[in-house]
Amino acid sequence: MSSPATAAAPVVELHDLGRTFEGAQPVEALRRADLSVMAGDYVSIVGPSGSGKSTLLHLLGLLDRPTKGSYLLDGIDTADLSDAQRTALRGQRIGFVFQSFHLLSHRTVVENVMLAMLYGDTPKRQRHNLAISALERVGLGHRLDFVPTLLSGGERQRVAIARAIVAGPSLLLADEPTGNLDQTTSESIMEVFEELQSEGLTVMVITHDSVVAGRARRTVEMLDGVLSEVGQ
Amino acid sequence: MTMRPSGESHMVRDLPSSSVSIRDLFLEAVSALLARPSRSALTALGTVLGVGALVSTLGIAQTAGNQIITRFDELAATEVVAEGQRIGFGSGSRAAVALPWDSGDRIERLNGVVAAGTLSDVDTAGALATSVPVTDPLGSTAFDIPVVAVSPGLFGAVRAELSTGRFFDEGHDRNGDKVVVLGAAAAQRLNVTRVDNRPAIKVGEEAFVVVGILADVQREPSLLSRIIIPNGAARSRYTLAAPTEVHVETDVGASRLIAGQVPTALAPGREELVVVKAAPDPTQVRNRVEGDINALFIVLGSVSLLVGAIGIANVTLVSVLERRGEIGLRRAVGAARRHIASQFLVESTLLGALGGLIGTSAGILLIVGVSAARDWTPVLEPWLPFIAPIAGALVGLLAGVYPALKAANTEPIAALRG
Ligand SMILES: Nc1ncnc2c1ncn2[C@@H]1O[C@H](COP(=O)(O)OP(=O)(O)OP(=O)(O)O)[C@@H](O)[C@H]1O
Ligand SMILES: [Mg+2]
Numbered sequence: 115m116s117s118p119a120t121a122a123a124p125v126v127e128l129h130d131l132g133r134t135f136e137g138a139q140p141v142e143a144l145r146r147a148d149l150s151v152m153a154g155d156y157v158s159i160v161g162p163s164g165s166g167k168s169t170l171l172h173l174l175g176l177l178d179r180p181t182k183g184s185y186l187l188d189g190i191d192t193a194d195l196s197d198a199q200r201t202a203l204r205g206q207r208i209g210f211v212f213q214s215f216h217l218l219s220h221r222t223v224v225e226n227v228m229l230a231m232l233y234g235d236t237p238k239r240q241r242h243n244l245a246i247s248a249l250e251r252v253g254l255g256h257r258l259d260f261v262p263t264l265l266s267g268g269e270r271q272r273v274a275i276a277r278a279i280v281a282g283p284s285l286l287l288a289d290e291p292t293g294n295l296d297q298t299t300s301e302s303i304m305e306v307f308e309e310l311q312s313e314g315l316t317v318m319v320i321t322h323d324s325v326v327a328g329r330a331r332r333t334v335e336m337l338d339g340v341l342s343e344v345g346q
Numbered sequence: 347m348t349m350r351p352s353g354e355s356h357m358v359r360d361l362p363s364s365s366v367s368i369r370d371l372f373l374e375a376v377s378a379l380l381a382r383p384s385r386s387a388l389t390a391l392g393t394v395l396g397v398g399a400l401v402s403t404l405g406i407a408q409t410a411g412n413q414i415i416t417r418f419d420e421l422a423a424t425e426v427v428a429e430g431q432r433i434g435f436g437s438g439s440r441a442a443v444a445l446p447w448d449s450g451d452r453i454e455r456l457n458g459v460v461a462a463g464t465l466s467d468v469d470t471a472g473a474l475a476t477s478v479p480v481t482d483p484l485g486s487t488a489f490d491i492p493v494v495a496v497s498p499g500l501f502g503a504v505r506a507e508l509s510t511g512r513f514f515d516e517g518h519d520r521n522g523d524k525v526v527v528l529g530a531a532a533a534q535r536l537n538v539t540r541v542d543n544r545p546a547i548k549v550g551e552e553a554f555v556v557v558g559i560l561a562d563v564q565r566e567p568s569l570l571s572r573i574i575i576p577n578g579a580a581r582s583r584y585t586l587a588a589p590t591e592v593h594v595e596t597d598v599g600a601s602r603l604i605a606g607q608v609p610t611a612l613a614p615g616r617e618e619l620v621v622v623k624a625a626p627d628p629t630q631v632r633n634r635v636e637g638d639i640n641a642l643f644i645v646l647g648s649v650s651l652l653v654g655a656i657g658i659a660n661v662t663l664v665s666v667l668e669r670r671g672e673i674g675l676r677r678a679v680g681a682a683r684r685h686i687a688s689q690f691l692v693e694s695t696l697l698g699a700l701g702g703l704i705g706t707s708a709g710i711l712l713i714v715g716v717s718a719a720r721d722w723t724p725v726l727e728p729w730l731p732f733i734a735p736i737a738g739a740l741v742g743l744l745a746g747v748y749p750a751l752k753a754a755n756t757e758p759i760a761a762l763r764g
Contacts, residue, residue, distance in 0.1 A: 175678070177678065198364075202361050202363040204678065220377070225377075232676075232679070232680075232681070235365060
């Protein structure tokens with residue numbers, strides 16, 4: 115795992131972060147966000163549809179640039195970075211889990227997980243071993259050579275989680291990871307997140323599910339582009 | 347080898363940039379192509395046809411050209427014909443220079459000449475030919491058969507073959523003997539089948555003794571329907587200004603050389619008035635034949651290649667649209683735009699190379715097949731089997747440029763939403 119810049123520095127630090135989509139009718143998807151997430155935190159993000167949760171996650175994941183405010187990842191001011199540097203930082207320090215899994219259907223489970231290290235500098239043989247241990251961490255050590263189409267929804271999402279953590283990220287971002295799963299499967303996925311968090315990973319999960327949200331240590335709520343911490 | 351971005355001297359922190367090895371890029375492309383094997387095969391088909399057409403075209407043209415040169419040597423490459431330049435048109439035309447009667451001897455003195463002789467049309471003023479004695483009093487016995495005068499060397503120069511008797515010789519010529527050699531068709535009409543009984547024919551009131559009958563003439567088949575008399579006899583009995591043509595048989599490969607020397611030998615000082623027809627240089631003929639065949643089929647092959655390129659571009663573009671999610675995911679795990687572009691470029695290049703490889707094999711098989719059927723020796727430029735797949739790869743590379751740019755410009759957020 116890559117280590118945070120310093121032990122005390124937050125993994126995520128947002129100051130007055132905002133994102134406005136330009137257009138005929140400009141949309142202020144994120145108005146102001148101030149948030150500090152420490153290493154090992156488990157944060158759930160809740161809020162009604164269209165409130166700006168995904169917008170925030172894309173900013174956190176360096177997939178998008180804010181229109182105002184600042185975002186420090188592991189103490190690095192991301193505003194100063196070139197596109198190439200943001201891409202590299204994203205690959206090295208952020209793991210994504212999506213609602214629709216985004217697995218390559220014609221590649222085996224191991225290959226899907228190894229993909230997360232393709233654009234880094236891990237040697238090929240090491241990648242294979244790391245992928246296997248990541249899959250063992252999410253309880254899929256027995257499905258290494260399956261193709262995703264043969265897996266259940268819960269198993270697919272575990273593969274996606276293994277892919278997200280295999281490169282040792284500082285931050286795991288999940289956008290509705292249980293949105294396509296039933297109650298029991300959702301719970302088992304939440305258990306995986308909790309386990310990873312207990313091992314020291316920083317996790318941020320967007321969810322509609324209050325049960326899922328309730329299991330997180332911290333909960334922030336988005337309302338019409340405004341972020342606020344719940345019950346602190 | 348790794349691909350790394352440049353121009354990051356002003357880095358905020360020492361962040362290692364994302365990179366991917368050529369080998370990994372290649373493996374990713376291969377598994378993407380293998381994921382949709384039948385589509386990949388169909389996509390490569392256009393290039394297969396294009397490269398196949400080009401390879402087989404070049405090969406068959408070369409093989410045929412090689413065949414032509416072999417046959418060519420046989421006959422045409424040893425033939426030279428000279429005549430005086432004509433002045434005027436049609437029947438009123440005449441030669442600008444009188445070829446000498448000893449043309450055959452003059453030419454035969456040249457190095458590289460096998461045989462030479464003159465050939466002259468004889469104006470008999472409409473005299474008809476009859477056989478002596480008259481064999482069939484009731485039937486038609488007088489024929490209008492053209493008469494030509496030749497020097498003895500001509501028989502060798504036109505590769506005449508006898509069915510019976512002999513050719514007349516220098517002696518007959520010099521003495522003005524009234525002897526005749528009949529072409530096979532002429533002999534048949536005159537009902538002369540043998541010469542051992544010294545048959546005679548008459549042309550008008552002039553009687554000639556038949557000494558030989560021609561079976562075949564390789565170079566001047568018209569002689570088969572002629573009455574052929576020596577120059578000596580012709581000149582003493584008919585008005586004959588000068589020989590019409592001089593035929594020369596040369597050693598193999600010497601025809602061009604001899605053709606250059608003939609005018610000086612026949613008309614020194616007035617060389618430009620002698621028209622010499624020699625077979626063109628066989629390599630030139632081969633090149634021209636290859637050129638003719640090549641031009642047509644290379645156009646066809648190029649069109650199929652173009653169609654192949656469009657096919658690859660099309661399918662790769664569809665693939666880019668279909669794989670938006672994959673593109674978004676790769677960007678999310680650290681792929682830079684150029685990594686995405688490279689991957690699609692490698693995929694289309696591999697498709698092109700695959701098509702080129704199969705096309706080359708198919709083309710070579712076709713050449714061998716055609717050669718076997720025609721009993722030819724297959725000939726192929728040694729570089730062709732190596733260049734052709736590379737050409738296919740190049741087509742694939744070019745075809746992939748637009749889809750690759752399209753893929754690189756896919757916004758990851760939008761791609762991941764789908
Ligand atoms: N590229 C864009 N251009 C313009 N408007 C956008 C764009 N992306 C998002 N928006 C708008 O920003 C607002 C927030 O969108 P976002 O996707 O963040 O909502 P969300 O909280 O994730 O909703 P949901 O729970 O339904 O996923 C919405 O009103 C959306 O229409
Ligand atoms: Mg959303």
